[in-house]
Amino acid sequence: xxxxxxxxxxxxxxxxxxxxxxxxxxxxxxxxxxxxxxxxxxxxxxxxxxxxxxxxxxxxxxxxxxxxxxxxxxxxxxxxxxxxxxxxxxxxxxxxxxxxxxxxxxxxxxxxxxxxxxxxxxxxxxxxxxxxxxxxxxxxxxxxxxxxxxxxxxxxxx
Amino acid sequence: xxxxxxxxxxxxxxxxxxxxxxxxxxxxxxxxxxxxxxxxxxxxxxxxxxxxxxxxxxxxxxxxxxxxxxxxxxxxxxxxxxxxxxxxxxxxxxxxxxxxxxxxxxxxxxxxxxxxxxxxxxxxxxxxxxxxxxxxxxxxxxxxxxxxxxxxxxxxxx
Numbered sequence: 001x002x003x004x005x006x007x008x009x010x011x012x013x014x015x016x017x018x019x020x021x022x023x024x025x026x027x028x029x030x031x032x033x034x035x036x037x038x039x040x041x042x043x044x045x046x047x048x049x050x051x052x053x054x055x056x057x058x059x060x061x062x063x064x065x066x067x068x069x070x071x072x073x074x075x076x077x078x079x080x081x082x083x084x085x086x087x088x089x090x091x092x093x094x095x096x097x098x099x100x101x102x103x104x105x106x107x108x109x110x111x112x113x114x115x116x117x118x119x120x121x122x123x124x125x126x127x128x129x130x131x132x133x134x135x136x137x138x139x140x141x142x143x144x145x146x147x148x149x150x151x152x153x154x155x156x157x158x
Numbered sequence: 159x160x161x162x163x164x165x166x167x168x169x170x171x172x173x174x175x176x177x178x179x180x181x182x183x184x185x186x187x188x189x190x191x192x193x194x195x196x197x198x199x200x201x202x203x204x205x206x207x208x209x210x211x212x213x214x215x216x217x218x219x220x221x222x223x224x225x226x227x228x229x230x231x232x233x234x235x236x237x238x239x240x241x242x243x244x245x246x247x248x249x250x251x252x253x254x255x256x257x258x259x260x261x262x263x264x265x266x267x268x269x270x271x272x273x274x275x276x277x278x279x280x281x282x283x284x285x286x287x288x289x290x291x292x293x294x295x296x297x298x299x300x301x302x303x304x305x306x307x308x309x310x311x312x313x314x315x316x
Contacts, residue, residue: 085220128315151290151296151306157285
């Protein structure tokens, strides 16, 4: 039964959990740098932001996967819950800032993260979950059960 | 100076303000029905959601334009502020649920709403503001200073 044991080990090794404050020292911000601009911040700034998000409870979840061997964060993504008036005062989940370490591709970690965030949105009663991505990533999200719906537009202030 | 007086009157007549709880009786939900599914909710449900959003302070603003003559809400849109770890613990504004009454098109009310929400996002320190829209609305948002950036994808639970 080697394959079963192996699979079980992999499952355990790459479980998604919620962000912990100690993850700053485990390369969480360095991982986000692989996604976009993410300058280092002081421990105090990190703690303040961490506590602001924690105060939102289930409305704001950051998921991470830690490599048990290296003790480094190798995948992350976040979801926030938007409370609306439409859809009978419904809620929508917004997935943001999904990234997998470039050395950990091919392990389906991105899919695990997206499923974790999607399951969270469903569990708190969202009627939908949305995200936006570049054209090269639409195939990945289609495999995760998402469909192309609209065009994302933005305005940068800085 | 007739034109100045007229312009000033129009400006005053169609000012954007924050949602008030009494707007439920001024057709706020009926206006949202022009956008998407928005079944009626009880006064208590509306009040609960209103107070949840109010508790978020500047992180959650719903703007409305009231027609001073009819006392009806004829345009609305919302913005929520997402606190992130990227961009030195930066903030992003998300514009949602923008709609103008079908009988009040051509008065630039949509532009006023989007500018109000964009200004709010800028004033609280966001590095960007984003939204998603159908292909037929990209021209409108380009006039508001937005650029196409990515593809919006979604998964509906209900």
